Amino acid sequence: MGDRWRDTAQWRIVDEISAWTGRDVAELILRTGEPGLRRTDSAQLAIFTMSLLALDYLTEHHSIGPIHACAGHSLGEYTALVAAGALTPETGAKLVAARGAAMRIATLRCPGTMAAILGAGSEVVEGFAAAARADGARVWVANVNGPRQVVVSGTAEGVDAVAQDARLARLKVVRIPVGGAFHTPLMRPAVPLLRRALAAAEFERTGVAVVANADAGLYTATRWRALAERQLTAPVRWTAVLATLSRLGCTRLVEVGPSRILAKAIGRGDHAPTVRYFGYPAEFEP
Structure with a gap:
């Protein structure tokens, strides 16, 4: 994943994030294969690092003009906060490491999975999930990614129940290979650890708007601790963010x-x- 960055000036960021988090990030993005990256703590730090490499490259090469607003999907919200200047790269990396560790604890306590339902809106998919919960299943809408792309998350049994109803309705179901029920109440065990990390983090006031996943609102630095905590157990309302x-x-x-x-x-x-x-380097077309 990270090979194309090794000979760029941006590689210093890999060393910096390693120092800030105590993880060997070079090993993570160069030699850790897909099975290892299915661990949410490893995957989150790897994706965040790769995102900062790209962001720094664009900034250095003046490939983008002034940033007027930022948004990020799920983990990407932390990259968005760094891009906007609300978090320093160091604070962002430490929060992502804490978030990944916290979410791994939650996945070990209650394993889960996710699936995308294609071809129906959020109201239809929420109906499937509500019906499954009425039968005792634990499954919820986790991402509203588009008008006809909705992700559900929960226990394997809960997601299976929604997938069955979706297929009966002639909808396409795409399984997402993760080990946790992200953006659902099953992530509550992750909240205390992330809350402590957020309490120690400094959020800077910035003139660049950052749109929150939780409700698609614009917030000041003082609100982001609560929003980041809420995001663990709340759905990503991506269509509303884009609006x-x-x-x-x-x-x-x-x-x-x-x-x-x-x-x-x-x-x-x-x-x-x-x-x-x-x-990746030399890939961007202005």
Whole structure:
């Protein structure tokens, strides 16, 4: 994952994040394979590092103009806070490490999984999840990624129940290979550890708007501790986040990170903004 960054000036960030978090990040992004990256603590730190490498490269090469607003999907919210200047890279890295460790504890206590339901809106999928919960299952809507792309999260049995109803309704189900029920009440065991890390973190006031996953609102630095904690157990309302960016007048978006995911989803919507993806050196097209 990180090979293409080794000979760039940005590689210093890998050493810095290793020092800040006590993890061998070079090992993580160079030699840890997919099975190892299924551990949420390892995956989160690897993705955050790759995102900061891309962000720093764009900034150094003046490939993007002034940033008017930021948003990030789930873990990406921490990259967004760094991009906006609300968190320093060091504080962001320490929070991501704490978040990953906390969420790993939760997954060990209550393993779970996720699945994307394609072809129906959030109300339909919420209906499936509510019916499953009425039968004793533990499953919830975790991400509203688009008008016809909704992710559910819960125990394996709960997700299976929703998947069965979705298939009966002739909807496509795509399993997501994770070991936890992220963005659901099953993440509550992660809250105390992240809360302690957030209490020690300094959030800076910034003139760049950051849109929250939890409710698509714009918040000042003083509110982000509560919002980051809430995000652990609340769904990511991504369609609402994009609507907020649209109201702010954001017509050109740049996605950074190790894989092109959000740019594809954003590009499908009506009146979609122009989206550029950047994940590796010399890849960005202004």
